Amino acid sequence: MIRILTFFDCYNYGAYLQAYALHKFLIERGFENEFINYRTKKSINNEFNEELKPGAKNIKLYLKILFKVLNFKLYQRKLKKTKPIYVSADLRNMKFDKVIIGSDQIWCYTQEWGGIDTTYFSDNINAETIIAYAASLGPDNFNKQHPRSILRLMKKFDHVGVRDYNTLNFAKLARPDDKKGPHLVLDPTLIYDFNKEIKMPSVKNYIIFYSDKLEPSHDVIANVKKIAREKNLKIISLGKSYDWCDKNIISLAPFLWMGYMKNADMVITCMFHGLLFSVKFQTEFMMFLNEHRKNKCLDFLKRIDLENRVINQPEDVVDLFNTKINYKKVDSFLQTEIKHSKEFLISALTGN
Structure with a gap:
């Protein structure tokens, strides 16, 4: 069983769809997987309160936002996941075979809802193999002074795939002896086609x-x-x-x-x-x-x-x-990168 640690329970379309895409990509290739249902209560509450804020003085808008939150929760329930875990230290007693950390800006430790959370850098993750896939620092620059704990934890990863050059440079600095990478890969939404899921609206123009x-x-x-x-x-x-x-x-x-x-x-x-x-x-x-x-x-x-x-x-x-x-030119680039991204992930999971 492969476990995935990423942002999958936000009220954000991109966050949900990148998690869903990785989940389904793995299933299509015969890899049973589930999400590690980890998130601090501080992070959950901060995002929830921020989401509702625009409707504070408009009850109609407030109810629409609340329905949006409930709608996301309905779709998040469709994803296979562990029991809820709110404290990082509770992960220490859980033994995993392979863990994929990513995608999304999980390594943006200065601006996410819960502040610095070293769990997304593999802290307290007890697994035989730890893989980063399409992880990102987001707006945090690679050449800033990073906490020592984060630089130390980066060495725990067995395979590192990131989605942008800023994060690639960060990984190179944190892992100078890494002979297998890091690799630049695509976000999961670009390696899964969604043909079975997409719903078209009735409106045009x-x-x-x-x-x-x-x-x-x-x-x-x-x-x-x-x-x-x-x-x-x-x-x-x-x-x-x-x-x-x-x-x-x-x-x-x-x-x-x-x-x-x-x-x-x-x-x-x-x-x-x-x-x-x-x-x-x-x-x-x-x-x-x-x-x-x-x-x-x-x-x-x-x-x-x-x-x-x-x-x-x-x-x-x-x-x-x-x-x-x-x-036409963009598609030519993407086909090459999609092939590389898939090969990186499958190789990291199988050891081939």
Whole structure:
């Protein structure tokens, strides 16, 4: 039995879908697996309170957010997992064969809901083989001064696969004697096809806005609204409410969320998985970023040679709407990386 330690129980579409993708990828290849249902109560409470905050003065919005939370919990219940574990030390008495830690920004120890949690660096994990797959530091820079405990724990991994160059450089610094890696691999959402799960919406002719709170400048928004009017497109926000959007869908199933992304005329996002699913479905997209987002998003954009899809000035919105993405070149890159990512993971699990 393979165990997976990652963020799977957040109220975030990308987090859920990366966990689901890894789970299903392993099952398709004959690897029985379950999630280590570990998360501190501090982390759970902090995220829950932050999620509900926008509805504090709007009971209608509050109820929609609450329904979103309950909807995520329903889908999280479908994943096979251990009993709940809230204290890292309780993991010491649990003996595992193989553990995969990842994907997502599980190594971002400065900005996650519960603060520094060395469990995601293998602390208290008692296993024969420990593998990192598509782990990320997120916005934390590799060349900062890291806690000694984290650098020490990095040496416990038997195989290390990361999803961006920033984290790759971190792993090289932490594991200078690692002759097997580290390896640069793709997020699980890009190695699993979701063909059986995706649900398509009934609506057409729309722009998707997907963010976790961050908004572009007023001038950028004005240009987006202007183009939407000219092209007779509705602006639909997924997961969050923004008063300038034509429609806000606060709660929707993860697989319907994918359908909305695939069927969009344009996706405007600052989110890493908003980027990945746009690329996966070959949807036209543009990104607005801040310093917090640059490490993980610009890295992937550069690898697929699409860093020109970032909005730097308000007038870029018009150009990006009128410039089609050459997905033939992107797809060629992805096929090579998908093959490498799958081979890395299977080899790490089988020892071949």
